């Protein structure tokens with residue numbers, strides 16, 4: 157079985173399971189939760205070709221299941237939990253579900269994540285809509301022979317984030333009085349939190365935020381011409397910018413707190429989308 161065949165088969169499997177056309181997909185990062193009306197669930201372990209089933213890379217804060225249902229009249233699939241590169245998964249495995257979303261015929265993908273802020277105009281609890289990214293990891297899901305059925309060999313990254321989705325997020329944020337910042341995300345391999353010197357280096361490079369996920373999926377989405385937008389939740393200030401030490405429990409607590417605003421923002425945005 158090739159990567160492509162596994163993607164198409166998984167897309168068909170999930171579409172058959174839900175039995176209804178799905179409009180949009182949302183990836184939820186560490187600690188972030190979202191409930192749906194008429195919710196239906198499918199655990200990743202029940203998806204025969206899901207790459208994460210090969211090894212247990214479970215991270216606390218991730219439920220590891222798909223949930224399906226309605227928000228604002230749209231059918232939505234939520235991916236609760238994702239595979240991370242730092243867990244030892246290959247970039248292609250990390251990107252697998254993004255291609256599945258594309259081949260299910262879904263119109264767009266919203267990705268959320270927990271991150272640290274380097275830009276001191278941001279504070280803990282803020283939501284940042286990504287405008288650009290810097291990959292600090294020397295690997296990505298497009299390395300190797302290109303499968304033209306997934307996308308073209310050389311991918312343009314002038315606007316990695318879909319303008320229509322971003323515009324609607326900004327309009328909704330204004331309407332709901334939620335501050336939505338704009339920034340550049342630095343993708344760090346982890347799983348250790350960055351050193352002070354690394355953060356200073358990333359700041360000089362132009363990173364406003366730093367985190368350990370999302371960019372492989374964004375690259376795959378651009379490869380597959382799947383509209384994508386990212387909402388990064390600032391769960392802490394980056395190393396050396398905050399005085400206290402990092403801990404994952406704090407990340408989860410803050411993410412949970414941000415979930416309420418995130419839900420308002422996504423609900424209002426989905427209402428506006430075609």
Ligand code: HPA
Pocket residue numbers: 270271272273344349350366367368391392393394395402407
């Ligand atoms: N660094 C990297 N990843 C993160 C952080 C951070 O400070 N906070 C949440 N995820």
